[in-house]
Amino acid sequence: MDASARERAAGFARRFGLAMPVLLAPMAGACPVPLSAALANAGSMGAMGAVLSRPEEIGEWMARFREASGGPAQVNLWLPDAPPRRDAAAEATMRAFLGQWGPEVPAQAGDATPADFDAQFDALIAARPAVASTIMGVLAPAQVARLKAAGIAWFACATTLEEARSAEAAGADAVVAQGFEAGGHRGAFDPRAADRQLVGLFSLLPRLVDHLSVPVIAAGGIADGRGIAAALMLGASAVQIGTAFLRTPEAALPSAWADVLATAEPEDTAPTRGFSGRLGRGLATPYVRALAESGVAPAPYPVQRGLTAAMRAQAVRENRIDGMQAWAGQSAWMAPSRPAAEALHEWWNHAQALLP
Template sequence: MSAGHPALARADAFAAAYGLRLPLLLAPMAGACPPALSVAVIRAGGLGACGALLMQPAAILAWADSVREAGPFQINLWIPDPAPVRDPAHEARVRDFLGGFGPAVPPEAGDAAPPDFAAQCEALIEARPRVVSSIMGLYPPDYVARLKARGIAWWATVSTVQEALAAEAAGADAVVAQGAEAGGHRGRFDPARAEAETVGLMALLPAVVDAVEIPVVATGGIADARGAAAALLLGASAVQVGTGFLRCPEAGIPAAWADALGRARPEETRLTRAFSGRAGRSLATAYVAAAAEPAAPAPAPYPVQRGLTQGMREAAAKAGDLGRMQAWAGQAAGLARAEPAGEAVGRIWEGARAILR
């Protein structure tokens, strides 16, 4: 048990319950959680993570097998939305707009669908991570019961107090309070309210801690020791870091994206639906700015928009062109350092402990 502020004792107890040496968690970022990054975080004492949204069941199992020997990890899935309402005429306007930023977009690009959710859920059971987490909603009761019967904890990502209460009532073992500062997609259960209800972590975290009896993990805008210590003071039992790890070599993201994160000021990120149709925070790139202009067509719904932008995103990554790249970024991106992930874990956690002692 760490000496110092009572928050450290609470955090140590949470870490011990999950087989961790310290309560610092890698955020499960879809497309940016290669095994090497999780292994480095785990070996430094934290919790690894996989954002499995786009992964087929076999890929989920392969990822789990590649990190299992290192230690505990979580795997995250999106709770699916209802099927989108398609509008071919509007999609044609979006395709024309996207053609100005990348290759011509064929009409069938919007037909792209995510992997089968039920099959992914079965893969999570088979993979047996320490934690299965959710975002965009809650797992159904029968699946929650199956997880618990196998000793797998369920953490629910929430962005409002109302969502946290619903998660606790549904049997979540912990909630991950996602502040509006977070990079990547916002976890709002109701996608239509994702931009209207953007609560920052400083306000959200203590409100959630006061509302629920289960542990609360803080995420969003935490990328250094000060943020971690502040989250623990506000009642969090652990902190989850996403953008703060993206400049680590183990993350393997394009150099243009990684370099831009290190230069980004908080106001140089913005919420956008222009990549996927779901609201997410990215760097305010040329494409993001153009897509927000009044003359630009509104993005198609998720996941249609993601399919329509796939060609542009792939071309931008291949060319190292930040202006068209899907460059997710939290508001604390400028605090991220280009250092090995294990060093980042130690720097953030030892610094937070020193502040709280």
């Protein structure tokens, strides 16, 4: 690691009150306060994936986090999509397919609506996390101004250079480079383009670093000290890790999901629209594979999310991987089943040992 890279990583850590430039990825439903607090207390940054959270839940999460940690945290929101185009016949076909994997799906299940973004944003401002992070687009100028007035930094996720430049121009304090290895939803600004923008992190990262003046945070497939060191060598100021923390006791994942992560080969994950209508990478479960082979087209977001809600809930209740929304990145097999802070320190120590 050359001097400039050391300075870049150290400068990022100082700016955001970190002991190391390694962040927890905000994973909706998989970032409980105990996980975030354990990592923040160990020198990282906590994270809340608030895509479906009610405004009051954002404030409650931050209050519980502050009771457990004096460290920083980010709250992640989705920029809203345009209203979906509904297709009653296609939805009926999907409901019939889903009935093979869970409870019968009523027609009204597709009436799901996205969260009230403006109300969520107001709640975020009131909760005052260290960082507001976004996915699926950029904030409006008035929203950026409100963040700056509140002393809240903004991290924007990007999957292409064009998206990253848009985020920088809009006032982002840092850009998260999301490689196609990453688990969970793709951050593509245009949902229709997500399938065409599956660029690997080690191609995307230097492309962004070479053209942006703001720090770039590397995300996707990083799960140990080797990945951290490699990302920093390629110009990242920090890394963001999600899947590799999912088997820690603090994550409290359903055992069916956690157990499969331990044996999942990189090719055992796949991009799918089958859970929400938005493209995301998860374990290639029996449901994911069957849907891909069926020719049945998922409904757009958030209609598909509503249609699959009963199936997903039943799978969690029964601890069954079949219909579970089991997001996972391509390095899932590396996820350790030990305390999060212990893994974090081991990775960072290893990364430093690998660097000149």
